[in-house]
Amino acid sequence: MLRLPFAPLIAACLALMPCVAAQAHDPHAATADASAGATAAPIEIVLPDARVVALTDVLLGKVARHALTATAHGKTSTYEGRDFVEVLKVAGVQPVESLEGPQLRTLVTVIGRDGYQVVFALAELDPTIGGRQVMFADRADGAALDARDGPWQLVVPEDQRPARWIRQIARIVVSNAGS
Template identity: 35%
Template structure:
């Protein structure tokens, strides 16, 4: 084989290899964004089932809201989301990192928490859903459920009168 033919052959092989890598590249990136096999896809409504919540590990969250000190017993939000199938039990990865829990109150107030900030292997942000504060059941103006997010600089995401929690993909 002459030198020009060998050169053309090497150029052709290099071009084919480059095209093959470029064709595979989008698939490699899209595979990373897929949810893990145990992850839910699409919106998930989280049931506020008192009996199921009572079976989950209970924690206490303390803080101050509107000049009032609170010590509330309840369940960590990430535990509720996992028990409801709205958040995988394994550490988050891929598309799960772009999901959020939207908490809605009876009066229309809403707050959102990314699953990544709640995941104990990532953000480790404790957020507690409670029915009892300071040793008493929540008053009607605060209940039936209340969300406490201790450690935040102000209680803007402490949601009173929680009526629903929904996990969705971030826009």
């Protein structure tokens, strides 16, 4: 009689193959599961000098939370989160004082997990110049943002269309135009 010492291991591998094959055919399955997790990976903020700051819960804890009401696609919701300018400040992006000189050409590119990108001029966000209100939101209507939008989304209530309401924020790149 031929003995196969690895037969149980081979049988176990064959039993798992349909699960692995199903995940291989659905590239969104892993993303949906990961985004539904309790702790999201920190967002990377790349500064103009190429330093990278991880936007951790500790840094975010230094910024006060607030709420605002905004409408997108005909639906009005109350969002909760932090002022985007204040988030950028704790990451070292914006000086505490108002912008001037070369800082006026600073761009902030926000990138979603799906590769979607939006750009803000830092001057339009600065409260002493453009004063555009932008929220770095993690909750809507009293609940955490769902996997489709969260864990972080920008809310830009003054924009006529919500094209810059980028969801699933993964990375923020700060650069200087013309340099």
